[in-house]
Amino acid sequence: MGNLEMNSIKAKPKVNASVKARKTASLQQWTTGIILALGGFLVSIPFIWMILSAFKPEMEVMQIPPTFIPNEFTLENFTNLFENMNFTVYLRNTIIVVLCSFVGLFLNAMAGYAFAKYQFKGREKLFYLVLATMMIPGQVTMIPVYLILNQLHLTNTMAGIVLPGLVGAFSIFLFRQFMSTIPDELLEAARLDGASEFRVFAQIILPISKPILAVQGILTFIAGWNSFLWPLIIANDEKLYTLSVGLSLLKGQYGGNFALQMAGSTFMVVPIVIIFMLFQKHIIEGYTISGMK
Amino acid sequence: MKAINTKTPYLFIAPALLLLGLFSLFPIVVALVISFTDISLEGLGDWSMIHFVGLDNYAQVFKDPIFMKSLFNTIFYVVIGVPLVIVCSLAIALLINFGKSRIFRAFRVIFYMPSITNVVAVAVVWSYLYNPQLGLFNYVLNWLHLPSVPWLTDPTMSKVSLIALAVWRGIGVNMIIFLAALQGIPKTYYEAAQLDGATNWKQLTKITLPLLRYAIFFVSITTMIGWLQFFEEPLVMTKGGPLDSTTSVALFIYKNGFQLSNFGYAAAGSFVLFITIIIITLLQFRLQKKEVDY
Numbered sequence: 001m002g003n004l005e006m007n008s009i010k011a012k013p014k015v016n017a018s019v020k021a022r023k024t025a026s027l028q029q030w031t032t033g034i035i036l037a038l039g040g041f042l043v044s045i046p047f048i049w050m051i052l053s054a055f056k057p058e059m060e061v062m063q064i065p066p067t068f069i070p071n072e073f074t075l076e077n078f079t080n081l082f083e084n085m086n087f088t089v090y091l092r093n094t095i096i097v098v099l100c101s102f103v104g105l106f107l108n109a110m111a112g113y114a115f116a117k118y119q120f121k122g123r124e125k126l127f128y129l130v131l132a133t134m135m136i137p138g139q140v141t142m143i144p145v146y147l148i149l150n151q152l153h154l155t156n157t158m159a160g161i162v163l164p165g166l167v168g169a170f171s172i173f174l175f176r177q178f179m180s181t182i183p184d185e186l187l188e189a190a191r192l193d194g195a196s197e198f199r200v201f202a203q204i205i206l207p208i209s210k211p212i213l214a215v216q217g218i219l220t221f222i223a224g225w226n227s228f229l230w231p232l233i234i235a236n237d238e239k240l241y242t243l244s245v246g247l248s249l250l251k252g253q254y255g256g257n258f259a260l261q262m263a264g265s266t267f268m269v270v271p272i273v274i275i276f277m278l279f280q281k282h283i284i285e286g287y288t289i290s291g292m293k
Numbered sequence: 294m295k296a297i298n299t300k301t302p303y304l305f306i307a308p309a310l311l312l313l314g315l316f317s318l319f320p321i322v323v324a325l326v327i328s329f330t331d332i333s334l335e336g337l338g339d340w341s342m343i344h345f346v347g348l349d350n351y352a353q354v355f356k357d358p359i360f361m362k363s364l365f366n367t368i369f370y371v372v373i374g375v376p377l378v379i380v381c382s383l384a385i386a387l388l389i390n391f392g393k394s395r396i397f398r399a400f401r402v403i404f405y406m407p408s409i410t411n412v413v414a415v416a417v418v419w420s421y422l423y424n425p426q427l428g429l430f431n432y433v434l435n436w437l438h439l440p441s442v443p444w445l446t447d448p449t450m451s452k453v454s455l456i457a458l459a460v461w462r463g464i465g466v467n468m469i470i471f472l473a474a475l476q477g478i479p480k481t482y483y484e485a486a487q488l489d490g491a492t493n494w495k496q497l498t499k500i501t502l503p504l505l506r507y508a509i510f511f512v513s514i515t516t517m518i519g520w521l522q523f524f525e526e527p528l529v530m531t532k533g534g535p536l537d538s539t540t541s542v543a544l545f546i547y548k549n550g551f552q553l554s555n556f557g558y559a560a561a562g563s564f565v566l567f568i569t570i571i572i573i574t575l576l577q578f579r580l581q582k583k584e585v586d587y
Contacts, residue, residue, distance in 0.1 A: 028493070032388050033396065039385065040403040043461065047406070049429055050418045066432060107308045114305035123302075126310065133317035137522050137570060139543045140563045143550040144320035144327070150337060164316045167309040197301045226411040228525070233551060244413040248529055251417050258421050265414035276409055280402050 050269065053262040054078070061259040077263035086238060087264070090246035097162060097231070097242055098224035104166035105220045109213070111167070112175025113205055117187065127176070134169045138229075146233055160234040161242075165227065171216055178212040179205060211282075218279050222272055243268050328560035336556075350561035360562060362537050363545040366452060370541060371520045374456045378463040378516050379509065385464060386471035387501070401472070408465030416529035419458050420445070445531055448538035455526045455539055462526075463519070467512045474508035475501070510581050514574060521570050542566050 053061055054077055056070040081087040114120075115127050145164050146155070154160035182205065190200045206213065228244040235241055241249065247264045254260055276283065328350055330336075336343040354360050385404055389397050407415070422429050423444035431441040444454045478501065486496050524543035527533055533540035533548065540548070543566065550559035 028391075029393060032392050033394070036385070036388050036392070036397070036400045040400055043404055043407060043464075045429070046415070046418045046422060046461075049422065050414075053421070062427065064427070064432070065436075066427070066429065107312070111306045111309035114302040118302035118305070120299065120302040126306065129318070130310070130313060133313050136317055136321060137518075137563075137567055139522060139524070139546045140324050140560075140567050141317060141320040142547065143556050143559050143563065144323035145316050146550070147323060147327070147332075147337070147556065148315065148320065163312065167312045169313065169317075172309060197305075201305070222409055228411070228413055244411050247411075247413045247417060251413075251420065251529070258424070258427065261417050261421065265411075265417045268414040269410045272410055273406065276406065277402065280405075 047269070047273075050262050050265050053259055054266040056259055058257065058259045061262075077259050078267065080260060081263055081267065085246070085250065086241070087243070087246060087267070089239060090241050090243045093158070093231075093240060094225060094227075094242045094244075096158060097227050098221055100158075100162040101166065101220050101224035101227075102217070104162075104168075105171065105213075105216055107167050108171040108216075109175050109206065109209070110201065111172045113179050113201055115172070115176045116179035117182070117184070117205075130169045130172055134173075142229075142233070149234065155234055156236045156240065157234075158240060161227075161231050161240065164230050165223075171220075174212060174216065175209070178209055182208055214279070215282050218275065218283055221275065225268075225272060324560045324563060327557045328564055330557045332557045334554040346557070350558050351565070354558065354562050354565060359537055359540065360542075360545055363540040363542045366537075366539060367521060367523060367541045367543075369452055370456060370459075370523045371517060373453075374459055374463075374520050374523075375513065375516050377456070377460050378467060378520075379513055381460060382464045382467035382512070383471050383505075383509070386468045386475060387497070389468075390472060390475040401469070404468055405465035407462045412462075412525045413529050415458070415462065416526065419454075420530055423454055446535060448535060451531055451535060451539050455523075455530060458530070459520075459523065459526050463516065467516065470512055471505065471508055474505055478504050510577075514577055517573060517577070518570055521566065521573070 052068065052070060055073050055075070056067070057072055057074050057076060060067055060071055111130075115123065115130075149155055149160045149164070152160075154163070186204060186208075187200055190204050191197075195203070226244060227242055228248075231240065231242040231245045232248070235245065238246075238249075243264075247261075247268060250264050251261060329345060329347060330343050331346050331349075332343045385400075389400050389404075392400075421427070425431060425441060425443065425446065428444070430444065434441060443450055445451045482500050482504075483496055486500060491499070522543045523541040524547065527539040527541055527544050528547065531539045533544050542562065546559045546562045546566065549555045549562060
């Protein structure tokens with residue numbers, strides 16, 4: 001926090017500013033910082049408490065008054081999840097869901113490319129149709145989608161879990177926005193060299209679209225890792241549960257076993273937090289750019 | 294320009310459009326059709342068991358005490374939750390934007406974090422925090438010599454507790470939108486105001502807030518639509534209890550569809566929700582227009 005005051009002075013190098021005004025400004029900066037730090041601490045309490053409790057033995061969690069830092073640091077809860085619960089299976093399923101959602105991302109990119117770079121009959125109308133799907137609330141489609149999947153005999157299968165959320169209108173929209181800025185000459189040159197249309201897409205468009213692919217890739221990973229509703233509805237069999245469905249099962253079956261639950265939550269949350277920390281600049285800026293256009 | 298095979302663009306959009314059509318557009322038609330039938334689990338296996346019942350489902354849903362309760366709960370969530378989310382995220386965005394040091398960037402990450410973490414994990418953690426005997430919240434209250442709060446067991450308090458969780462999750466995204474809008478305000482406005490000796494408060498109320506009007510409108514529409522569909526928090530935390538006091542309309546639809554298998558009835562409920570969302574959104578656009586006109 002030490003450089004806080006310094007920067008605020010640096011930012012306003014007005015010679016005529018009186019010492020008093022400078023002092024008020026720096027005081028204001030400090031107050032703002034302290035308010036935000038307090039707010040930030042409050043917001044982080046659930047995370048802090050979750051991680052701390054995950055490493056406590058079950059006995060210590062039941063203790064009143066609670067300990068803050070684990071007295072007896074243990075990994076028992078985590079080993080328990082994988083050895084006695086089915087978390088290995090849940091993790092495998094979650095990874096499958098994530099990988100499939102990357103296929104969906106590829107399909108979105110393809111559609112976005114066609115909407116951006118080809119002239120074809122019905123382009124505008126079809127694109128509005130895509131955008132219209134964003135307005136439909138999930139609760140309206142929830143039941144019919146289940147009935148459709150049931151009719152296709154896809155309930156209780158991995159395909160049934162993955163298909164409903166595979167493509168998304170917003171993602172197509174973002175790809176289209178980005179790809180329409182790519183100059184046509186680049187594509188023409190490749191075509192003159194005899195590249196097929198698909199090759200143009202895969203070897204020219206995709207590499208140029210790296211920034212948007214990165215943002216979408218991270219968001220796709222997060223969404224896939226967190227996927228809950230469709231696995232919950234479609235999977236009857238524990239063999240198909242994802243981590244979040246498994247965790248909600250754990251909450252139901254081991255309601256009093258808080259250290260175990262916190263370990264499960266930590267296992268779900270920490271990878272996302274790490275990925276987010278690493279790529280936060282891209283995500284937040286990607287959001288900013290796309291959200292405001 | 295070289296003639297491109299006219300089929301190519303269609304091949305590129307086909308997979309995505311087919312999936313969107315099958316899982317987003319077609320379901321609307323299906324939902325509308327089945328909302329006029331009595332389709333249930335038997336009807337799934339044998340279509341001859343499905344009967345056309347006209348508007349019966351819609352008439353019944355408005356007589357259903359649980360639906361009316363869920364409607365009331367949803368209004369409760371929206372009326373308290375939406376303003377809270379907007380005020381909190383706007384306040385945090387203003388504070389972060391006011392800070393000049395680089396350290397303020399770290400706060401963006403901290404406040405954004407809750408919105409990307411898994412809802413089940415978050416609900417599990419908050420259930421523990423809310424636990425009447427072992428939870429951290431009651432422990433802190435008792436430590437401050439305040440009485441324990443029945444976080445999830447009292448009908449009204451449980452709604453408030455769920456709102457607290459949802460506000461915590463909802464701040465991040467809106468804060469980012471507000472920050473983007475704040476950064477779009479030209480610095481010259483403030484410089485001119487400072488030359489005229491305007492205080493910070495004057496600058497906030499006369500420059501910043503009026504210029505944020507569009508962002509505030511955008512956020513309030515999206516937040517409102519989101520909260521009308523309030524669903525995952527009560528599903529995981531309370532399953533709608535105690536005594537349906539936390540059941541939202543969306544959860545009502547889910548329960549009727551997937552736990553009671555009254556697919557037609559649930560579809561009717563979902564159309565009531567859909568139409569409500571459309572009407573409220575249109576009303577907001579109307580109000581916004583009036584404001585601009587004056």
